[in-house]
Amino acid sequence: MRTVAGPGIGGGSDLCRRWAYTWAGKVRWKGRRAEAAGQQKQVRAAGLEADVSHPNGIELTSPKGEQRGFVEPKLRDGRPVLEDLWVMQGSLCDLKCKHCYTASSPSNDTLQQIRFNELRPHLDDARAFGVQKIYFTGGEVFVNEDVLRGRAATNEDFLASLEYALSIAPTEILTNGRRYIRNHYDALAGLFRQHGDRLRLRITLESFLPAEHDAIRGKGTFAQTVETVGQLSAMGWVPIINAERPFLGVLTDEEIRNGFVELFEKQGVKVEINLIENILEMGHQLVRLGENGGAPSPEVFITTNCFQTLNKPAETLMCHYSRCVQKLGGRIRFYPCPVIYNEERFDLGGTLEESFRRVYLGHKNCYDYCMKGAGATCRTQPLASSDRSVVPQA
Ligand code: SF4
Numbered sequence: 001m002r003t004v005a006g007p008g009i010g011g012g013s014d015l016c017r018r019w020a021y022t023w024a025g026k027v028r029w030k031g032r033r034a035e036a037a038g039q040q041k042q043v044r045a046a047g048l049e050a051d052v053s054h055p056n057g058i059e060l061t062s063p064k065g066e067q068r069g070f071v072e073p074k075l076r077d078g079r080p081v082l083e084d085l086w087v088m089q090g091s092l093c094d095l096k097c098k099h100c101y102t103a104s105s106p107s108n109d110t111l112q113q114i115r116f117n118e119l120r121p122h123l124d125d126a127r128a129f130g131v132q133k134i135y136f137t138g139g140e141v142f143v144n145e146d147v148l149r150g151r152a153a154t155n156e157d158f159l160a161s162l163e164y165a166l167s168i169a170p171t172e173i174l175t176n177g178r179r180y181i182r183n184h185y186d187a188l189a190g191l192f193r194q195h196g197d198r199l200r201l202r203i204t205l206e207s208f209l210p211a212e213h214d215a216i217r218g219k220g221t222f223a224q225t226v227e228t229v230g231q232l233s234a235m236g237w238v239p240i241i242n243a244e245r246p247f248l249g250v251l252t253d254e255e256i257r258n259g260f261v262e263l264f265e266k267q268g269v270k271v272e273i274n275l276i277e278n279i280l281e282m283g284h285q286l287v288r289l290g291e292n293g294g295a296p297s298p299e300v301f302i303t304t305n306c307f308q309t310l311n312k313p314a315e316t317l318m319c320h321y322s323r324c325v326q327k328l329g330g331r332i333r334f335y336p337c338p339v340i341y342n343e344e345r346f347d348l349g350g351t352l353e354e355s356f357r358r359v360y361l362g363h364k365n366c367y368d369y370c371m372k373g374a375g376a377t378c379r380t381q382p383l384a385s386s387d388r389s390v391v392p393q394a
């Protein structure tokens with residue numbers, strides 16, 4: 001793993017080598033090299049030779065000749081299996097948050113809304129490949145052009161997709177929980193009666209302090225979202241509050257959990273809390289960085305050794321067990337995960353079956369989001385519920 005100079009970015013330091021130059025590191029470095037050599041033998045024995053070139057043009061070798069790290073799809077008895085399916089419902093949103101990595105807004109339709117009849121065959125495929133959880137995200141999943149422009153009260157396509165998804169696997173909706181989910185309460189209440197907490201709702205609050213949330217999401221949004229959480233709780237749900245650690249300063253897990261728990265305890269509302277460890281330098285966040293006098297961090301080249309060096313086995317990464325379906329330019333495409341979109345180099349094909357192939361970790365987000373520090377995942381992993389007991393992870 002090394003940092004490489006990108007367009008407009010200064011050359012970075014070589015993280016793997018910097019670690020190796022310490023005295024203790026030298027000893028461990030030798031061990032690592034032996035380990036890596038052993039792994040290369042295993043890779044060859046398993047017929048998993050590195051490709052010579054990438055069909056979509058990802059550089060497979062660093063300027064120093066190191067091999068790019070890659071992740072194979074999860075297999076069972078030699079057949080691909082899918083754990084999580086992510087459905088990107090589009091980049092249309094009623095908000096325009098300052099950090100939004102999809103650059104969503106009321107006018108951005110780069111990621112297009114997926115109609116139910118377009119999604120249905122892919123949900124059937126997901127069932128055939130054993131999907132265990134289906135996530136819907138965006139953009140704001142409850143809006144489409146008609147809802148946003150006041151021509152329709154509800155997003156019927158989304159509701160049809162949701163109902164069908166629930167017939168296949170536990171399903172989770174990521175929403176800003178602000179205004180448009182409320183038009184859908186009747187439909188959601190019906191789904192809750194039928195499926196109970198097989199349907200979960202994950203709602204983002206940037207902080208338990210209104211001013212910190214509103215500074216990112218817009219004036220008044222904190223109060224609206226907190227009110228929605230209370231209404232969903234009254235309907236029977238335990239909403240999942242989603243927060244991003246980089247916006248919460250130096251607070252510990254415990255302090256973050258207590259902050260949110262106390263906010264909702266006052267209203268008698270029980271919630272679970274999900275923390276995302278890293279944020280993405282994409283979309284509106286790039287503009288925000290620039291406005292604050294910052295610049296994106298240099299891109300890190302992930303080598304085959306990085307999984308050991310950073311203690312992140314390939315099997316723990318979303319591209320091993322997930323796929324993400326997106327609609328771009330009128331076509332349904334599959335991507336390795338929901339943090340990469342609309343970049344042909346990472347397009348894995350038009351069907352799930354085609355998408356089950358090796359993923360080279362050649363995107364800036366591979367290090368920034370998944371490998372850096374404690375590593376992040378989009379999968380929900382609740383810290384704890386607000387009854388202060390630990391929630392077992394799925
Ligand atoms: S972060 Fe979520 S709510 Fe905010 S603009 Fe992006 S998609 Fe919309």
Ligand code: SF4
Binds near residue numbers: 071340363366
């Ligand atoms: S961003 Fe993460 S999950 Fe996506 S391809 Fe890169 S390492 Fe895999």
